[in-house]
Amino acid sequence: MRKYAIxxxxxxxxxxxxDLIRALNLPLxxxxxxxxxxxxxxxxxxxxxxxxxxxxYLDENGQIDRRRLGREIFNxxxxxxxxxxxxxxxxxxxxxxxxxSYEWEGAKVVFVDVPLLFEEKLxxxxxxxxxxxxxxxxQLERLMKRNQFTFEEALSRIEVQMPLSEKRLLATHVxxxxxxxxxxxEKGRQLIEQLVSKN
Numbered sequence: 001m002r003k004y005a006i007x008x009x010x011x012x013x014x015x016x017x018x019d020l021i022r023a024l025n026l027p028l029x030x031x032x033x034x035x036x037x038x039x040x041x042x043x044x045x046x047x048x049x050x051x052x053x054x055x056x057y058l059d060e061n062g063q064i065d066r067r068r069l070g071r072e073i074f075n076x077x078x079x080x081x082x083x084x085x086x087x088x089x090x091x092x093x094x095x096x097x098x099x100x101s102y103e104w105e106g107a108k109v110v111f112v113d114v115p116l117l118f119e120e121k122l123x124x125x126x127x128x129x130x131x132x133x134x135x136x137x138x139q140l141e142r143l144m145k146r147n148q149f150t151f152e153e154a155l156s157r158i159e160v161q162m163p164l165s166e167k168r169l170l171a172t173h174v175x176x177x178x179x180x181x182x183x184x185x186e187k188g189r190q191l192i193e194q195l196v197s198k199n
Contacts, residue, residue: 001103001107002109004110005122006111008133008134010161012134017130020185026111029111030113118170131167132177133176134164143157
């Protein structure tokens with residue numbers, strides 16, 4: 001079974017690329033969805049975050065206040081590193097379980113959406129990596145529009161991530177998202193079909 005990891009920067013178009021994979025009914029493991037489920041009450045991340053950060057980060061419904069926790073880790077490097085130490089091993093185990101499940105089902109190829117692929121040096125776990133790339137000015141523009149951020153807010157979110165220029169050097173495949181949505185989708189479909197058809 002071949003495994004391909006997908007990554008990108010914030011507002012690069014990674015979700016659109018993953019939607020193409022879903023539309024083709026191909027196996028896709030979404031790390032963000034795994035994280036969301038693991039944050040549910042009594043989930044593995046919920047329990048670990050509560051133990052480390054305390055009940056001050058629970059909302060009125062007894063769930064982790066992701067917005068408040070997000071502000072804390074964005075503004076505090078030690079908190080960000082602590083959260084990463086908590087969450088990353090849990091998510092990696094969940095991904096491994098999902099991959100094993102697909103292998104037992106006889107899948108020939110599986111795509112995995114891994115936001116921090118290169119930051120965590122996880123590329124060695126995959127047969128290939130796909131970077132959804134975008135020019136910085138477009139990335140800023142799209143992030144400001146999507147999240148209603150100011151220029152400074154959008155830039156600060158981008159700058160906290162590994163630069164796309166560095167990711168380009170590490171990726172097996174780079175798909176650019178600098179033109180129209182339809183052009184991007186067509187390039188995406190071609191790449192997916194190319195990877196699926198490999199023997």
